Amino acid sequence: MLRLLLLSLVAFASAGAAIYEVGPGRALTSIGAAPWAALQPGDEVRIHWRAAPYREKWVLTRQGLENMPITVRGIPGPQGQRPVIDGANAVTAPGLNFWSEDRGILKIGGSNTPSNVMPRYLVIDGLEFRGAHSSNSFTTDTGGVDSYRLNAAGIFVEKGENITIRNCILTDNGNGLFVASSDSEPSRDILIQGNYIYGNSNVGRIFEHNTYTAGIGMVYEYNRFGPTKAGAGGNALKDRSAGTVIRYNWIEGGNRQLDLVEGEDSSLIRNHPSYRETFVYGNVLIEPAGAGNRQMVHYGGDNGNPASYRKGVMYFYNNTLVSTRTDRNTVMRISTNDERVDARNNIFYTTLPGSDLSLLDAAGTLDLQNNWIKPGWRNSFSGGSFSGVVTGGSTFIEGTDPGFMDTASQDFRLAPGSPLIDQAVALPAATVGTHDLVRQYVRHQWGDDRIDAGISDLGALPRRRTDLEPPVLTGVLREGAVDLAWTHAGSASGFVVLALTRVGPHLRWRTAGITEGRSLRVEGPPEGVAGYLVLAYRSADDTQAVGWPSNIVSVE
Secondary structure, eight states, X not given: OXXXXXXXXXXXXXXXXXEEEESTTSSBSSGGGSOTTSOOTTOEEEEEOOSSXXXXXXXXXXXXXXXXXXXXXXXXXXXXXXXXEEOTTEEEOTTOBOSOGGGEEEEESOOSBSOOOOOEEEEEESOEEEOOSTTOEEEOTTSOEEEOOTTOEEEEESSOEEEEEESOEEEXXXXXXXXXXXXXXXXXXXXXXXXXXESOSOBTOSSOOSEEEOOEEEEEESOEEOOOSTTBOOOSEEEOOEEEEEESOEEEOSSOSEEEOOOTTOHHHHTSGGGGEEEEESOEEXXXXXXXXXXXXEESOOSSOGGGSOOSEEEEESOEEEEOOSSOEEEEEEOSTTSEEEEESOEEEESSXXXXXXXXXXOOEEEEEXXXXXXXXXXXXXXGGOOOEEEOGGGOEEOSOOOEEETTTTEEEEOTTOTTTTOOOOOOGGGTTTSOOOEEEXXXXXXXXXXXXXXXXXXXXXXXXXXXXXXXXXXEXXXXXXXXXXEOOXXXXXXXXXXXXXXXXXXXXXXXXXXXXXXXXXXXXXXXXXXXXXXXXXXXXXXXXXXXXXXXXXXX
């Protein structure tokens, strides 16, 4: 009887959830017209694309439920354009009252109206946030005019739990995303998934970044990070969390690609058991020429108080690191010898000779197993001042060419005959069952099951198939349908079109059509479809085998 009652209550709550449509020709013509102070579990605010950006800003301090989150969703334009929320000359939504208005366009948590509860189970999906920059001004909740702070963010999470930020673009802000925590109210369980984050930070400063996060349980996956703003000194991804997981991302540029340091603002973060373990796997990290600091990864701390540093283990495996710097490059800075990095199955590639690549800066404990590198590598460029410890150097697989598909076009999959195929060793016991390497990044902002079952290849992007060439897919949204067309240079004569949908942190697919042709018109697209891909088979009757996938065409 209790089970039936609970199910009835859930069904009633689901049926009562409201959808608020915002945009041209919709019931609500402005973002501010949505009832932000009264949203209930399961409610969804849909912001439809329009040619002109929305110049509005607001606070979201409401609580959804695990199975009924509150969602703010962008509905794309005819070519898949995300609705743009521009902070320049933005007007604060009426009926809201909150502090730190100058810290962002969308603020999560910290308000008088609505009441100052801990925001929970919120999803922000499919929007572009730009213009939260100190050179821009906005209208406040009292009608005055103010300017953004240097550290303003496209999305500023003052506090929150079970927050998902998915499929958004964050650009031209002080910080693209800022997640804060305090001693009394740390943010928890934040998922940053499938976003494109680039062009943030401030010229001549090192304190603002593409993302700057602090919480308990911070997960980054399937994101594409581009360079920070030209002339800025910020990092691509800076984090001060406990339980940090960075997996299956493409991170290019920034002063450093990863800057993982102490949780300086919250003792609850520093004292949390997960503070001592960090997991970084399946990522592509790219250090372009002239990209600031020559260190690609920093782990430990930066406030000068080593007692507060992470002082644990970073598990760093199956990443592909590529440097095109024209001067020396350093893989990692580990702050003290009390921080240890377990590095295995990675590719450390530089376009320069191996003698221009060092593993560490001046300190740290680095344990190596079966990584690839060019011969001539150095432990450090610090000379006699180097105090670090490096073990496992004899396990390096050395060579002049890792065997990428096409370095010039950034296709870092392993080509047939690569010496890195079937060279991986087992992962650390601490990763088994919780951080297994089962996925891989797909350019761009997608993920897929890893093709080398058993994790046998080095790096983030394993071998490509040799029996079929991948189709090249294009798609156009036209008159309520998607016209898909593809070219194919291989031997396949059967093709299956898949429609992709997002389910939690993963993509799921269903068959949209089977054909021997090279095009397909899909009516719709149906609600919830994120994109399409084509699988090539030897024949239309061979679809029980594993097909070779095309690129993905997004319709979000």
